[in-house]
Amino acid sequence: MVQAQSASPAGGADGEGTEEQYVYRLGIYGWRKRSLYLLVILLLSILVINFALTVWILRVTCLNTEGMGQLRIRAGRVRLDGVSEFLFPLFAQEIGSKQETSLLVHSETHNVSIKSINRRGGVSSSLTLGPQSIDITGKRFEVMSNTGTSLFSAGPEHCVVGVGKLTVTGEDGAECDHSIETPLVRAEGSKHLSLEAPTRSLYMDAPKGVHINAESGSTKALSNTDISLLSTDGVLVLDAEWVRLPRLPLSGQAEGTGQDEEQPLYEVCVCPDGRLYTSEAGLTSTCHDYSGKC
Incomplete structure (x- = not known):
């Protein structure tokens, strides 16, 4: 502006x-x-x-x-205190909890999946906890103790139970489609042990012998056809106070036994093919006289 x-001017008023x-x-x-x-x-x-x-x-x-917040970034690790919520997959080399505290992995609506990714980007093994099942995928499954001892392992070829004792508590027992290899099969105290093959045959085989022992009960072997006891190198031992064969066939009667008819005595005879039969005992052996049963 x-x-x-x-x-x-100071000297005049004329305007000049x-x-x-x-x-x-x-x-x-x-x-x-x-x-x-x-x-x-x-x-x-x-x-x-x-x-x-x-x-x-x-x-x-x-x-x-x-x-x-509750996130602590330190050298070589990340620490989260309290409850943490992940909306997307979490990639980590190791997940652990603090000492004397438990680790809880929870999913409200879906399952919990833990996967191991190989270098090619494929899934090498996985563990999926679903609402009705637990699915484990991998070449080998193994359960270890806190001391590093193998308790149970399963693979494509066989399944191994590493503990000293395996107990089956189901009322119907255990059903196996193939063979079982174990040094001992035993029932719990005051319970019966039963080995059954409903539609096929039952085989018990061991390189150094098979021992069947009932300390406080009886032993029964029932079969619809034949029962075979075979020893390739050794003897067959029946160690008991009484050995009863109530259904052996009887062949003929012996004369001059000198025994009371109410309490007859019998002789057990063996055929060349191994079959057993009985004949009434006489003064001498009567097996040869009644060998026609063979």
């Missing part, structure tokens, strides 16, 4: 020598000045709001030099 001013002077005022006035102040106030307000929001976020998330 430019403003003109006039000044009169009058000199005009111009005064220049520099600055912003009017609506421009008010707009500038309003813009500065708006910028300061935005700065204060941003600073307050930053402080609030830091307080809420507990962001510090070690991490954020």
Whole structure:
């Protein structure tokens, strides 16, 4: 803005020598000045709001030099305290809990899957905990004790129980489609032991012998056809106070036994093919006389 001013000389009043002077005022006035102040106030307000929001976020998330919230980032590991929720897959080399605390993996609506990925990106083994089943996929499954001892292992070729004793508590026992290799089969105290083959044959084989022992009960062998006891190199031992064969066929009667008819005596005879039969005992052996039973 430019403003003109006039000044009169000190020596006269006739108007001669009058000199005009111009005064220049520099600055912003009017609506421009008010707009500038309003813009500065708006910028300061935005700065204060941003600073307050930053402080609030830091307080809420507990962001510090070690991490954020319950998350602690340390050398070689990440530590999470409390309950953590993952919305997407978690990739980690090892997952563990603190000392004297348990590790809980929970899924509210879906299953829990743990997978091992090989270098090609394929799944080498997996563990899936579903709502109705547990699925394990891998070349070999093994259960270890805290001392490193193998308790149970399963693979494509065989299944091994590494503990000293395997107990089956089901009322129907255990059903196996193939053979079982074990040094001892025993029932619990005050219970019966039963080995059955409902539609096929039952075989018991051992390189150094098969021992059948009932300490406080009896032993029964029932078959629809034949029962074979075979020893390739050794003898067949029946060690008992009484050995009864009640259904052996009887061949003829011996004369001159000199025994009471109410209490006859019988002789057990063996055929060349191994079959057994009985004949009434006489003064001498009667097996040859009644060998026609063979």
